[in-house]
Amino acid sequence: MALPAVAVGLYLGLVWAPPDAMMGNVQRIMYVHFPSWIATALSYLTGFLCSVLYLVRRRPALDHLAQAGVEVGVLFNTTGLITGSIWGRPTWGVWWTWDPRLTTTAIMLIIFVGYLLVRAFLEDPDARARVGALVAIVGFVTLPIVYFSVRWWRTLHQPQSSPNTVDPEMVVALRTMMVAFALGAAYLISRRYELARLEAAAEQSEVEPGVGTA
Numbered sequence: 001m002a003l004p005a006v007a008v009g010l011y012l013g014l015v016w017a018p019p020d021a022m023m024g025n026v027q028r029i030m031y032v033h034f035p036s037w038i039a040t041a042l043s044y045l046t047g048f049l050c051s052v053l054y055l056v057r058r059r060p061a062l063d064h065l066a067q068a069g070v071e072v073g074v075l076f077n078t079t080g081l082i083t084g085s086i087w088g089r090p091t092w093g094v095w096w097t098w099d100p101r102l103t104t105t106a107i108m109l110i111i112f113v114g115y116l117l118v119r120a121f122l123e124d125p126d127a128r129a130r131v132g133a134l135v136a137i138v139g140f141v142t143l144p145i146v147y148f149s150v151r152w153w154r155t156l157h158q159p160q161s162s163p164n165t166v167d168p169e170m171v172v173a174l175r176t177m178m179v180a181f182a183l184g185a186a187y188l189i190s191r192r193y194e195l196a197r198l199e200a201a202a203e204q205s206e207v208e209p210g211v212g213t214a
Contacts, residue, residue: 002187005180009035012173029087031173035181036080041143043073043185044112048140051133060200063129068192070115070136072185077109100149101157108146111139125203 013031020027046069054062084102085095096102115135122128150157 002180002184005176005183009173009177009180012169012176017169017173018167023091026087026090029083031177033080033083033087034174035177036076036083038178039076039181039185040073040080042182043069043076043189044108044136044140044143045069046189047073047112047115047136051136054129054133060125060129061197063133064196064200065189065193066133066136067119067196068189070112070132070139071192072188074109074112074116075188076181076185077105077112081105081109099157100153100155101146104142104146104149108139108142111135111142115139125200 009031014028017028017031019025047066048069050062050066050069053059054066081102084105088097089095112135115132118135119128119132122131149155
């Protein structure tokens with residue numbers, strides 16, 4: 001479902017929708033840039049909720065799903081920053097500036113990359129899951145800060161647009177890509193969850209060599 005939706009969304013955004021009145025065709029990167037943040041938010045939300053539930057219930061499956069959500073979130077977070085820099089170069093004249101929106105977004109990415117590093121260095125599965133859950137919860141706190149940064153501080157980044165301020169054809173293309181990226185994130189999370197479950201089973205079998213043998 002995700003790939004056909006992306007294909008349709010790219011056609012609508014790159015061919016069907018009109019160019020922006022001010023930025024021209026440069027604006028078309030929006031059809032990847034903004035949906036990346038939708039996928040980022042959904043993925044990090046998955047990591048946050050599953051981390052909270054893990055601390056309450058201590059079920060390994062919740063930790064696996066939290067890990068999957070964070071990893072996919074880091075992927076789309078990076079995509080959003082890269083496409084934002086590409087968009088910023090012709091519009092702002094620089095690849096990067098310490099704008100509040102960009103800075104808070106970079107901090108969010110660093111925290112969640114820290115989550116992955118914590119998991120990589122802690123060998124005990126329970127400690128890895130508990131510490132990782134705490135880092136994921138702290139990282140998620142940055143999400144609303146990123147969202148409201150354009151309202152709280154003076155920033156080069158434009159405020160969030162609404163359907164009333166965007167051409168209807170652009171809205172259709174953008175919403176199609178938002179759905180496509182959300183579906184793509186859900187698929188990647190499901191596949192990463194299965195891989196995390198297999199990794200945990202393999203790790204357990206190493207600790208207990210007799211498990212699963214005849």
